[in-house]
Amino acid sequence: MQRRISLIPQPQQLTAADGDLDLASLGAIASDPELRSLAWLLSDLLDRGTGLRLPVVDHAEGPVLRLRLDTPAPERPADLTTAAEAYRLDVTADGVDLVAAHPAGISRGIATLRQLLPPDALRDAPAADPIVPLVAIRDEPRLRWRGVMLDVVRHFQPKDFVLKMIDRAWMHRLNVVHLHLTDDQGWRFDVPSRPGLAETASWRAETKVGHARDESAGYEPTPHGGFFSVPDLREIASYARVRHIMIVPEVNLPGHARAVLAAYPELGAGQNEPVCPTFGVFEEVLEPTQASLDFALEAYTAIGEVFEGPFVHIGGDEVPMTQWESSPIARELMEREGIADVRGVQAWFTKAFCDHLTGMGKRVIGWDEILDGGAPQEAVVHVWRNEAYVKKAIAAGHQVVASPEPYCYYDHYESDGPDEPLRIHGHTPVEKVAGWDPVPPGTDESKVLGIQCQLWAEYMPSPKDVEYAAFPRLSVLAEVGWTNLEVREANPVLDRLGDHLERLHAMGIGYRPLEGPKPWQRGGTGRRKRFDREFVEHPAE
Structure with a gap:
């Protein structure tokens, strides 16, 4: 037969x-x-x-x-x-x-x-x-950029797992692996000229137990951390290059800077806070000084020289304005540069990052907040909040990578079942991913560079947790990015997903079964128990 x-x-x-x-x-x-x-x-x-x-x-x-x-x-x-x-x-x-x-x-x-x-x-x-x-x-693919983001900051994942995920992306005909390398909870790559990053910023003394908003849980007082050496990064780059996978490294600045400032507090407002042990958005930002800018450009140079791909991700999301609003340094910058709104301080950083990376032969990509205050025209906008920002970025003349949270954030719950392990919030089942058209009606498809799923790791402490969150949703997203709509409709991906799970099993991937989690994958009643809070989409500004 x-x-x-x-x-x-x-x-x-x-x-x-x-x-x-x-x-x-x-x-x-x-x-x-x-x-x-x-x-x-x-x-x-x-x-x-x-x-x-x-x-x-x-x-x-x-x-x-x-x-x-x-x-x-x-x-x-x-x-x-x-x-x-x-x-x-x-x-x-x-x-x-x-x-x-x-x-x-x-x-x-x-x-x-x-x-x-x-x-x-x-x-x-x-x-x-x-x-x-x-x-x-x-x-041939429908969209040019089809990616997966690995967050190796909130919980560090070893190099061998990164290599495995490159292979899994390749098998699904994805062409981008985005490495989220810096955040409040750690700094994950060595910059030899800045030893404090490896010595201090790469580890935290403890980690929040359960959900960050669950005040009844405490902290696990075990140090957590790790970082990739320069040879580690070169190995990742080489491994991806052979498979024609583009690595996009992200150095997320000027916000999400707690880990940086734990090592170099003089670059901020001097709070002297440790590397952050919990999750969320925090006020600490880089002060708009030449020293802070020199640090950032040094980091971008270091990572841009290892990964020869054309893109470097500058982050730029969730940058609080609070410290800049009361900062004499920020006020002096605004007066000197003619910046009318404090949001322009972030735009000042963004332009400097773009100018530097353009000089290295790179293109900048940043989260959709870089639109606030104006982003350089050549920057690609990585939309994460919702599809309204896809239209907003295109209207402003930018190319877009679409990762709207309701469809592409796989730190959301896989179902509404009580046995699902801990997630941040939300509900993104495979059926929702399978029905998504990443090009909003009335949008110029040529401006949509592509799509990407996000594996934020606040509540994914181990590779097996990442695998459960990623698969098979990543498999379905790969089809959304590759296959034309009429072909998808004629042969729905959900009809083929059961067969595909045999491949995932053979590859040793701890995927989520379509009928629900296996007993050992369930959240249980301990630190991995489900914690629900309402997910509200960000309104377009």
């Missing part, structure tokens, strides 16, 4: 034929020289999951698995375009032919080919035969 072809994301065009191909009947992987690293990666993955080791060669006689580029280098589409990720995949009785105009398209085609294998071929040791159905696929 022919195996059902069930892929997530669904390709734009898929034509199946009767029969299967045993990849063991092929003599080699024949690869263009520029695709050699991808060819060896595919060979390694086939060997790992099926025991089949295909050699990588330039040319071979007879049936082969062929990877080839059909466009000369000078004519290839630019990175971060749909054309760069387009591919053609043909599986016939005579072999496999994977063709694209750009290596990124070959990478996406390999991800699809891996899903054509039996689910057990995704395991870390041989557990399946290398059998794929005969099929012809013509495919």
Whole structure:
């Protein structure tokens, strides 16, 4: 019996034929020289999951698995375009032919080919035969940016888990992994010229038990922390580069600065507060001084030199104005620069960050609050509050990455069931994600760069907690970003999700079952118990 072809994301065009191909009947992987690293990666993955080791060669006689580029280098589409990720995949009785105009398209085609294998071929040791159905696929993404954000600040996640999440993004044909590296609760990367970041800002003395708004719970008096060394970051960058995944590092300033100021209090108003042990929005901000600006630019230089991708995220969300309103330093800046409103102090920081990163050959992306007081035209606005801000940012002339909280925040509850583990608030089931169109009616789709889901980790202390929150919602979001609306409607993703869970299981992902949490995934009655509070969308200003 022919195996059902069930892929997530669904390709734009898929034509199946009767029969299967045993990849063991092929003599080699024949690869263009520029695709050699991808060819060896595919060979390694086939060997790992099926025991089949295909050699990588330039040319071979007879049936082969062929990877080839059909466009000369000078004519290839630019990175971060749909054309760069387009591919053609043909599986016939005579072999496999994977063709694209750009290596990124070959990478996406390999991800699809891996899903054509039996689910057990995704395991870390041989557990399946290398059998794929005969099929012809013509495919390219709807949106250019399809990402997942990992918050490694609120709870630090080790490097090996970051690498696993890069692989999982790749398997779902996502192309961005956004690393949220700094916040009030910690600073997560080494800047050798600023030793206080690793020595002080990277750890906190205790952590809030339960929900931050649950006053009946106390604190766990165990130090928590960690940071990535420069070699760690370079390894993450290299790992992602081979898979054509763009790492977008975020250094969130000038707010969310408690960890920075614990190490360098002279950069703030001098409160001398420790790294924050609980969660929320806090008043501490960088003072608008040359010393603070020099620090920020030093940090952006350090992270921008490690990750060669075109984007650096400057954060900029939830910046309280309280300290600046009473600051003589801020008042003097406003008078000197002709700033009429205190919100312009954040805009002063934003412009300086943008100018510096532009000089490094980078583009800036920041949360939608950078619109307040005016953001440089070249900045991409990362909308998090709701879809009204998508329209607001586009009207102001910006490209947008859409991550509206009601659809993309996977720190929201997966269901209204009492057994769900602790979340911040909200209710975002897979059905809601599956029904979302990320381009609001009346919006110029070309201005919507893409979409991204957010894994804020206040209440995700371990990798297994992140996995439960992410999957299968991330899988569904991957289809929302990749597949055209008419294809989604003709073959709904929820009809294929059960099959896809077999892949997640084979990969060792602790996903949430569609029927609800397993006993060991439930919140229980202790520190992981459910805590409900009303979720209210932010009104557009």
